[in-house]
Amino acid sequence: GEDVEQSLFLSVREGDSSVINCTYTDSSSTYLYWYKQEPGAGLQLLTYIFSNMDMKQDQRLTVLLNKKDKHLSLRIADTQTGDSAIYFCAEREDSSASKIIFGSGTRLSIRP
Amino acid sequence: DAGVIQSPRHEVTEMGQEVTLRCKPISGHDYLFWYRQTMMRGLELLIYFNNNVPIDDSGMPEDRFSAKMPNASFSTLKIQPSEPRDSAVYFCASRKSGSNTGELFFGEGSRLTVL
Numbered sequence: 001g002e003d004v005e006q007s008l009f010l011s012v013r014e015g016d017s018s019v020i021n022c023t024y025t026d027s028s029s030t031y032l033y034w035y036k037q038e039p040g041a042g043l044q045l046l047t048y049i050f051s052n053m054d055m056k057q058d059q060r061l062t063v064l065l066n067k068k069d070k071h072l073s074l075r076i077a078d079t080q081t082g083d084s085a086i087y088f089c090a091e092r093e094d095s096s097a098s099k100i101i102f103g104s105g106t107r108l109s110i111r112p
Numbered sequence: 113d114a115g116v117i118q119s120p121r122h123e124v125t126e127m128g129q130e131v132t133l134r135c136k137p138i139s140g141h142d143y144l145f146w147y148r149q150t151m152m153r154g155l156e157l158l159i160y161f162n163n164n165v166p167i168d169d170s171g172m173p174e175d176r177f178s179a180k181m182p183n184a185s186f187s188t189l190k191i192q193p194s195e196p197r198d199s200a201v202y203f204c205a206s207r208k209s210g211s212n213t214g215e216l217f218f219g220e221g222s223r224l225t226v227l
Contacts, residue, residue: 031214035216040220042221098162100214103155105155
């Protein structure tokens with residue numbers, strides 16, 4: 001079955017880059033997502049990538065996809081205190097699939 | 113739009129009591145999902161509905177859990193009887209079929225504590 005794995009914690013210094021990694025098992029996944037959860041709130045879509053892409057950049061965010069290794073990463077440049085949150089990797093099989101499977105989330109903390 | 117609305121935001125109850133969590137999806141969204149978040153297990157999909165019909169309830173932990181969607185604008189998740197291990201944050205999310213990204217819109221969650 002589908003499985004998405006992430007490390008639980010990451011601590012970075014303010015101004016440095018953060019890299020959050022994720023591995024997934026379903027080779028047929030066509031949509032991969034990064035959601036952000038701020039304290040006391042629900043999850044919000046941060047960015048997504050289709051499986052026919054290797055990279056997607058959106059301002060400070062860079063998503064890299066290695067389909068061969070089933071590895072997804074999210075890089076946040078110039079990390080700020082407002083980036084403190086839990087980041088969830090998620091996969092969806094295809095456009096007809098209804099389920100989105102989430103990883104356990106990586107808690108990003110920023111130190112001064 | 114008001115977004116996905118969940119109630120209550122916090123619930124504290126005693127073991128054995130019935131708990132009912134409520135969700136109002138975004139108007140026009142035809143998919144509704146219930147997730148549970150715990151430190152140990154992360155974010156688990158419990159059940160989801162399409163056009164008010166339950167499609168996949170394989171994530172529901174046991175018979176103590178039940179979910180209904182009597183109409184397009186309301187869903188409930190019920191736990192009876194509740195146990196301390198049910199303590200978690202329960203999220204409702206909705207989305208619209210045909211969405212290009214398949215983005216899920218989450219409510220703010222209901223934090224349940226069972227003593």
